Amino acid sequence: MALGDCWKQLSWFYYQYLLVTALYMLEPWERTVFNSLLISVAAMAVYTGYVFVPQHIMAILNYFEVVQ
Amino acid sequence: MAMTAANGILKQHSKQKNSRSEDVKVNGYHKKTQVKNGPGTGVANSLPRHEPFEQAPMYVAVMTYLGYGLVTLFGYFRDFLRAVGLEKCHVAQERSEQKDFVPLYQDFENFYNRNLYMRVRDNWNRPICSLPGPVFDLMERISDDYNWTFRFTGRTIPNVINVGSYNYLGFAENNVDFLKTVAEKTQEYGVGVCSTRQEIANLSLHQELEQLVANFLGLESSMAFGMGFATNSMNIPALVGKGCLILSDELNHTSLILGARLSGATIRVFKHNNMHSLEKMLREAICSGQPRTHRPWKKILIMVEGIYSMEGSVVRLPEILALKKKYKAYLYLDEAHSIGAVGPTGRGVTELFNVNAADVDIMMGTFTKSFGACGGYIAGKKVLVDYIRRHSHSAIYATAMSPPVTEQVIRAMKCIMGQDGGDEGIRRVRQLAENTRYFRARLKEMGFIIYGNDDSPVVPILLYMPAKVVAFAREMLRRKIGVVVVGFPATPITEARARFCLSAAHTRPMLDQVLHHLNEVGDMLCLKFSRRSLAPRPDLEDRTDFHTEE
Numbered sequence: 001m002a003l004g005d006c007w008k009q010l011s012w013f014y015y016q017y018l019l020v021t022a023l024y025m026l027e028p029w030e031r032t033v034f035n036s037l038l039i040s041v042a043a044m045a046v047y048t049g050y051v052f053v054p055q056h057i058m059a060i061l062n063y064f065e066v067v068q
Numbered sequence: 069m070a071m072t073a074a075n076g077i078l079k080q081h082s083k084q085k086n087s088r089s090e091d092v093k094v095n096g097y098h099k100k101t102q103v104k105n106g107p108g109t110g111v112a113n114s115l116p117r118h119e120p121f122e123q124a125p126m127y128v129a130v131m132t133y134l135g136y137g138l139v140t141l142f143g144y145f146r147d148f149l150r151a152v153g154l155e156k157c158h159v160a161q162e163r164s165e166q167k168d169f170v171p172l173y174q175d176f177e178n179f180y181n182r183n184l185y186m187r188v189r190d191n192w193n194r195p196i197c198s199l200p201g202p203v204f205d206l207m208e209r210i211s212d213d214y215n216w217t218f219r220f221t222g223r224t225i226p227n228v229i230n231v232g233s234y235n236y237l238g239f240a241e242n243n244v245d246f247l248k249t250v251a252e253k254t255q256e257y258g259v260g261v262c263s264t265r266q267e268i269a270n271l272s273l274h275q276e277l278e279q280l281v282a283n284f285l286g287l288e289s290s291m292a293f294g295m296g297f298a299t300n301s302m303n304i305p306a307l308v309g310k311g312c313l314i315l316s317d318e319l320n321h322t323s324l325i326l327g328a329r330l331s332g333a334t335i336r337v338f339k340h341n342n343m344h345s346l347e348k349m350l351r352e353a354i355c356s357g358q359p360r361t362h363r364p365w366k367k368i369l370i371m372v373e374g375i376y377s378m379e380g381s382v383v384r385l386p387e388i389l390a391l392k393k394k395y396k397a398y399l400y401l402d403e404a405h406s407i408g409a410v411g412p413t414g415r416g417v418t419e420l421f422n423v424n425a426a427d428v429d430i431m432m433g434t435f436t437k438s439f440g441a442c443g444g445y446i447a448g449k450k451v452l453v454d455y456i457r458r459h460s461h462s463a464i465y466a467t468a469m470s471p472p473v474t475e476q477v478i479r480a481m482k483c484i485m486g487q488d489g490g491d492e493g494i495r496r497v498r499q500l501a502e503n504t505r506y507f508r509a510r511l512k513e514m515g516f517i518i519y520g521n522d523d524s525p526v527v528p529i530l531l532y533m534p535a536k537v538v539a540f541a542r543e544m545l546r547r548k549i550g551v552v553v554v555g556f557p558a559t560p561i562t563e564a565r566a567r568f569c570l571s572a573a574h575t576r577p578m579l580d581q582v583l584h585h586l587n588e589v590g591d592m593l594c595l596k597f598s599r600r601s602l603a604p605r606p607d608l609e610d611r612t613d614f615h616t617e618e
Contacts, residue, residue: 016594022135024535025187027214030142 121379122517124532124597132532132562139534143183158216159186180556184534189215191541191553197224199242200233202573206550225548229578231568232552236409236525237496238573239440239480250475257471265457269468277474280481281445285415286425289454290447292477293462294469296404296434297323299444302462304371304400305331306455307430312367313353315346315397317383319376324402328371334359340379343387346370350395368397374406374417374433378559378567380520380528382410385421389428398429408438409525414484414497420523439480441473496572500525503570503579510583515596519565527568529586529595536593537564543592547585 018024023031061067149155159182162172172178190211198205206225209218233240241247253273263269274292281290293299304327308314312333316324318340328335336353339345350368357364370392372383383401392399403416411419416433418425425431430452434444446456457463484493504525511518517530531537534555541553555564570579590596 012592019535019539019593020131020135020533022139022533022535024539025139025184026142027187034138034142 121381121519122598122600124517124530125599128532128597129562132534135533135535136561139184143179146183147179158213177557184556186215188538190218191538194550200230200235200240201242202230202235202238202571202575202578203227204230204233204550206545225545228545228548228550229574229582230550231570231574231582232550233571234405234437234569235440235571235573236405236438236500236569237414237440237480237484237493238571239438239476239483241440241573246479247476249479250472253475254472259470259472261468261470263468264463264465265468266464271468271471271474273471273474273478274468277469277478278445280478282447284481284485285418285431285447287431287447287449289450289452290445291453291456291463292435292443292445292469292474294443294466295462296436296442296444298462298466299432299434299446300324300402301327301330302466303432303446303456303460304328306460307331307400308333308367308369311358311365312369313365314369314371315349315353316371317341317373317376319379320371320373321377321402321404324371324373333369340376341381341384343384343391346388347391350391350397354395368395369400370397371400372402374401374403375410375521375524375526377405377526378528378554378565380518380524380526382406382420382521382524383417385417385423389423393427399427400430400432401428403431403433404444405437405526406524407433408484408497409500410523412497412501413494414438435473435477435480439477441476441480443469443473443477500570500572503572503574503576506576507568507570507579507583511586512598512600514583514587514590515598516586516590517598525570527570528565529568530563530565530597531595532562532564532597534564536595537566539593540566540589540595543589544585547589549582549585 018031021034023034026034058067146155150157160173162169190209195207195209196204197207206228208221208223208225210221211218257271257273261269261271265274277292278290281292282288293302300321300323304314304324308328308331310332312331314328314331314333314335316328316335316337318337336349338349353365353368356362370388372388375382385401388399391397401417406420407416408414410417413419415425418428418431426449429448431447432444433447435441436443446453479488482488482493483490484497486493501523504523504527508518508522508527511527511529519528519530520526531540531553537553537555541551544551551566551568553564553566559565
């Protein structure tokens with residue numbers, strides 16, 4: 001029940017995303033190309049954050065002499 | 069100024085000082101004319117003085133550009149694939165022998181056509197297989213290769229509500245009783261005229277039509293032509309030439325622009341409906357004269373339209389007339405969409421603003437929209453129309469109007485004027501006005517951005533984003549409503565819209581159905597961009613014309 005509603009809501013959000021970025025007008029394989037590009041860029045950003053953000057935070061705290 | 073009607077002919081009483089309201093009989097119905105601001109200001113009370121062209125929120129503009137940018141990038145990608153040969157090219161291409169010549173298909177319009185229009189062109193040029201009345205039938209067609217080719221399934225989509233046809237008074241009908249005179253005239257005169265007006269096809273029917281048009285408008289004389297576009301483009305060169313100045317509105321129709329260019333006159337464009345811009349140009353033209361010699365201009369012609377078809381805005385006629393008189397210019401008014409559709413008795417914008425029709429030098433209009441026929445007319449003083457009869461390309465070379473079409477215009481005009489003995493015409497004019505007010509009020513309430521004057525039956529709903537335009541058209545067809553959506557070449561690239569043309573033949577249940585579906589589709593596609601505060605609906609309660617209530 002709730003899963004069905006959730007699926008409908010997600011489906012509607014995907015539809016809005018297709019409309020706003022004009023992917024609605026493109027053929028399915030073009031949508032796949034664009035979506036994979038977008039997801040790979042987002043995945044790379046998340047991975048970079050996962051690797052480097054703790055180091056940056058420690059450096060900042062070290063600079064402000066909050067922690068040694 | 070007060071107008072009285074006798075036998076369907078409107079007579080102007082000039083120099084009448086009205087400081088109190090007067091009951092006037094028009095076609096058997098009482099019409100109150102109140103002049104609040106003193107005698108002869110020429111401003112109608114019911115006309116709202118401001119026509120907002122509301123701007124969408126910033127994020128809408130950003131996303132529109134984003135959408136176009138993305139599709140353009142993919143367009144370049146697909147062009148590359150076609151050039152390399154990985155993909156079959158369906159469009160016209162230059163032959164290999166010509167590859168050293170100047171390329172034919174590289175400009176932006178062709179790029180746009182190949183990569184944006186072709187993808188979604190199932191929303192345009194839909195074939196219709198019935199009368200384009202308030203409801204019509206469409207032929208179902210599907211495409212197997214993403215709209216490069218179509219095939220018909222053989223089925224029709226019946227009873228689609230038609231909100232795209234220019235059928236303002238509902239005269240596009242196939243009711244046998246109404247079309248009796250048309251059938252009789254066809255049997256009498258045939259269908260082809262086989263000549264031009266000046267040679268041997270000046271039928272008595274044409275003269276009857278021209279007399280009727282002149283009476284309808286309250287002018288001295290008129291001339292009718294077979295094609296509305298040709299009326300503009302072929303007659304303007306007869307009126308102005310080299311050494312004249314044309315001041316044309318920004319959003320004028322292609323026929324006016326073509327006529328102006330063909331004439332050889334100097335053309336200057338003023339901002340849409342902007343009187344300051346027009347006045348500045350007039351003053352500058354009179355002070356400086358012609359470009360190099362500084363001689364005075366032979367003629368200054370201001371070209372405007374009654375209702376602009378893409379915006380639904382109405383021209384500011386009283387102000388333009390004041391400017392015209394002050395600076396001694398001439399006015400050309402193109403009433404293609406407004407004749408029959410606005411004004412209490414359907415006489416167009418001159419009646420809407422309560423001004424004397426003889427003040428406008430050249431009144432032009434078409435029979436395509438409100439009269440359900442085809443063709444156009446030019447009306448004005450007798451000397452003007454006689455000159456046009458002798459000197460216009462359209463009058464000399466173009467084939468005359470066909471008899472059934474002429475009779476259709478005659479019967480429609482007689483119906484509007486009430487000369488056929490009933491009140492069907494005036495009922496339709498009022499029904500259209502009521503439909504217009506209701507539809508616009510409900511749309512504003514729902515939160516859509518619409519352009520144009522509250523009295524104009526042309527209602528554009530702004531959609532902005534290219535994918536939403538396409539999704540809108542498809543969704544509405546799925547719900548059996550046929551809309552016309554317009555995109556780039558006809559409108560600015562960021563202001564794509566859906567244009568609704570209301571008709572007197574639409575009943576209230578039909579409009580309610582359309583509005584209900586619009587509401588649903590608007591929510592589904594997130595089209596309600598308006599940030600106006602929602603006022604209550606005073607105009608629906610304060611109506612004074614309850615004549616057509618059942």
